[in-house]
Every structure is written in C-alpha cells, then in structure tokens.
Amino acid sequence: xxxxxxxxxxxxxxxxxxxxxxxxxxxxxxxxxxxxxxxxxxxxxxxxxxxxxxxxxxxxxxxxxxxxxxxxxxxxxxxxxxxxxxxxxxxxxxxxxxxxxxxxxxxxxxxxxxxxxxxxxxxxxxxxxxxxxxxxxxxxxxxxxxxxxxxxxxxxxxxxxxxxxxxxxxxxxxxxxxxxxxxxxxxxxxxxxxxxxxxxxxxxxxxxxxxxxxxxxxxxxxxxxxxxxxxxxxxxxxxxxxxxxxxxxxxxxxxxxxxxxxxxxxxxxxxxxxxxxxxxxxxxxxxxxxxxxxxxxxxxxxxxxxxxxxxxxxxxxxxxxxxxxxxxxxxxxxxxxxxxxxxxxxxxxxxx
Numbered sequence: 001x002x003x004x005x006x007x008x009x010x011x012x013x014x015x016x017x018x019x020x021x022x023x024x025x026x027x028x029x030x031x032x033x034x035x036x037x038x039x040x041x042x043x044x045x046x047x048x049x050x051x052x053x054x055x056x057x058x059x060x061x062x063x064x065x066x067x068x069x070x071x072x073x074x075x076x077x078x079x080x081x082x083x084x085x086x087x088x089x090x091x092x093x094x095x096x097x098x099x100x101x102x103x104x105x106x107x108x109x110x111x112x113x114x115x116x117x118x119x120x121x122x123x124x125x126x127x128x129x130x131x132x133x134x135x136x137x138x139x140x141x142x143x144x145x146x147x148x149x150x151x152x153x154x155x156x157x158x159x160x161x162x163x164x165x166x167x168x169x170x171x172x173x174x175x176x177x178x179x180x181x182x183x184x185x186x187x188x189x190x191x192x193x194x195x196x197x198x199x200x201x202x203x204x205x206x207x208x209x210x211x212x213x214x215x216x217x218x219x220x221x222x223x224x225x226x227x228x229x230x231x232x233x234x235x236x237x238x239x240x241x242x243x244x245x246x247x248x249x250x251x252x253x254x255x256x257x258x259x260x261x262x263x264x265x266x267x268x269x270x271x272x273x274x275x276x277x278x279x280x281x282x283x284x285x286x287x288x289x290x291x292x293x294x295x296x297x298x299x300x301x302x303x304x305x306x307x308x309x310x311x312x313x314x315x316x317x318x319x320x321x322x323x324x325x326x327x328x329x330x331x332x333x334x335x336x337x338x339x340x341x342x343x344x345x346x347x348x349x350x351x352x
Contacts, residue, residue, distance in 0.1 A: 006108065011046045013105050019043065020106055022056040026067045035059070038067045081139035083132050086117035093118065116143060123150045128161045136165040144171070145178040156181070156193060163196045176203055229259075 013020070023040025037044065038060065047055055060067050080088075092098045092106075100118075104111045120143055121129070128146060131137045137146070141164060150157040160181070164174050177199060181189050192199050244252070 007042065007046065010042060010108065011049060014043070014046050014052075015050055017105065019047070019056050022058045024060060024067070024071065025057045026060050026062060026064050029064065036064050036067075038064075038071050081132075082117050082143050083120050083129065083139045086120040089114055089118050090121045116147075119143075119147050123147050125150075125154070125158065128158065131161060131165050137161060138171070141169065141171055141174045145174050149178065149181070156189065159193045163193065167196065167200065173200065173203075 021043075023043055024038040025035035025040075026038060028034040028036050035057070040055070040057070044055060060070070062070070089103055092103055093100075098106070100111050100114050103109075103114045107114070120132075120139070124132075124142060124146060128137070128142065132139055132142050142161075146157055146161055146164075149160055160178070163169070163177065167173070169177070177192065177196065180199065181192050184192065
C-alpha cells in the first residue's frame with residue numbers, strides 16, 4: 001500500500017540524515033551473492049529516488065520462507081499499549097540520548113505522537129502507571145484524561161484514577177467525568193470527586209429517553225395507518241389494479257369496509273372530549289327541564305348520528321357496487337378507481 005505523506009517524510013529523512021534503520025534480507029537460495037528483501041522495500045524505493053546506490057542491510061541466517069513467517073509474526077503480534085510505547089521511548093531518550101525529533105524519525109511517527117506517550121511516563125505517578133499495567137485503567141483513558149488532569153492538579157488526577165479503576169470506566173464514562181471536572185469550579189470538582197457514583201447515576205438518568213405518553217403513541221399508530229393506506233393507494237393507482245380478479249376485488253372491498261368500521265369506532269371514542277362544548281352551545285338558552293336526562297339525550301343523539309353516517313356509507317357503497325353515479329358525478333366509479341377511495345376518506349371527516 002502506498003502512503004504518500006509517509007513516503008515524503010521518509011524521503012526527507014533519508015535526504016537529511018541518511019539511512020537510520022537497516023533493511024532485512026536473506027540470501028537467495030538459487031543465486032550466489034543475491035539477496036531477497038524481507039523488510040525495507042519503501043526505503044529502497046526512496047534511496048533510488050535520491051540516486052543512492054548502496055543500502056545498509058542485516059542478513060537473517062534462515063531460509064526465505066522462514067524469514068517471511070517470522071516477519072509476519074512480528075508484524076501481527078499483539079500491539080503495544082500507549083504506556084508500553086512510552087516506556088520504550090523514555091528508555092531511548094534517557095539511556096541513548098535521542099531527542100523527540102530523532103525518536104519521531106526513527107519510529108516514523110510525528111513529534112506529537114512521541115511527546116504524548118512520553119507524557120504518560122513523565123507526568124503520571126508510578127501508582128497510576130501500575131494501575132494501567134495491571135489493566136485497571138486503559139492506556140487510552142490515561143493518555144486522554146489523566147495526563148491533562150495531572151497537568152492541572154496531581155492530587156485530583158490520582159483521585160480521578162482511583163474512580164476510573166473502581167467503577168471500571170470505559171472511554172465514554174471517563175470522558176464525561178473529566179469534562180464535567182474540567183468545566184466545573186473548585187467546589188463542583190470537589191463534589192464530583194467526593195461522590196462519583198451520584199455523578200454517574202445522574203448521567204445515566206439524563207441519557208435515558210423519556211417514555212412516550214399514551215397520546216403520543218396513539219398519534220404514532222395513526223400515522224402508521226395513514227402511511228399504509230397511502231401505500232395501498234399507490235399500488236391501486238399503478239398497473240397492479242388491472243391484475244386483480246373478481247374475488248380479489250371483493251376481498252379488498254371487505255377489508256376496506258372493515259377498516260372503515262374500525263376508524264369510525266376510533267372517531268366515536270374521540271367525540272366525548274368535544275361533547276361538553278357542543279352541549280354548552282346548543283343548550284345555552286334552554287330552560288333546564290331536560291338537564292336531568294341530558295346524558296341519555298347525548299347518547300341517543302350520538303346513536304342517531306352513527307345511524308345517519310352508516311346509512312350514508314351504505315348508500316355510497318351501493319352506488320359504488322352497482323356502478324351508478326351519485327348526483328353531481330359525470331361518470332361511473334369502479335371499485336378500483338382512486339376517486340372512490342377519496343370519497344370514502346372524505347366521509348369520515350363529514351360524519352361528526
């Protein structure tokens with residue numbers, strides 16, 4: 001794989017400082033004085049671009065197949081944590097006198113990458129490093145949150161590390177606590193560190209979605225019903241309507257009638273909410289003689305309205321089935337005509 005940015009850095013490093021790390025080769029099995037490159041193709045390419053005709057190499061005393069397997073095993077072995085990399089970089093810096101720039105060049109990394117891992121070793125006390133070493137705190141959490149906390153307050157950093165270890169905080173939870181600590185005043189910081197369990201409980205409650213009310217659920221269900229009806233209407237408006245045979249048309253009409261009845265019952269359950277307003281407007285000048293039976297009167301009126309609506313629906317259904325146009329219409333409506341469904345939908349809104 002080609003990485004142009006890394007290749008440019010390698011090219012600049014070779015041009016300025018020369019080759020820092022030898023390539024790995026093994027002796028060719030069928031050719032004398034020839035070698036097979038196991039690791040270092042990018043360095044060879046960069047040296048050729050610079051016009052160099054020599055390359056430093058180390059020869060592994062093994063066959064090519066064994067060298068390939070060993071090289072892959074080294075590459076695919078478990079990756080070091082950031083803290084382990086920090087320990088290695090600190091040894092290279094202290095024992096061999098490498099600068100940050102030299103370490104970055106040697107490991108083909110940025111100076112920022114080197115400095116962040118060195119900070120893990122240089123800023124964090126040994127007790128926190130031991131917690132990271134034992135797996136109580138992840139190296140990522142230590143690098144992202146404990147290191148900047150240590151720059152502000154070493155005491156708060158140690159208390160924060162103890163909280164992370166005790167509550168087994170992942171990166172998200174540790175980030176929430178650190179962000180609240182960083183934004184808070186001295187008093188708020190103290191309360192967070194004194195009672196972290198309360199802080200985490202508050203965070204969990206804030207993230208839990210509020211349960212939807214019954215009214216919201218009803219509206220959502222009706223929206224789903226409307227969406228399904230729209231989908232059925234689109235299917236009838238297309239070529240699929242032509243493929244319906246007579247039994248299928250009859251079954252569809254029966255389902256539509258069943259849906260109409262169910263929607264009408266839902267509509268009736270919503271009517272009592274508006275009944276007091278209707279009664280107030282219609283009986284404002286009443287002498288009050290009929291108030292004792294007003295509840296039964298409303299019930300009977302509602303039944304009359306239902307009968308009226310049912311009569312209109314049945315008449316409209318008969319017109320549709322018989323193919324007779326209703327007054328004001330200029331053509332006969334079929335069961336699959338979208339206009340027929342528009343009339344049925346309009347009837348629901350007119351019935352109350």
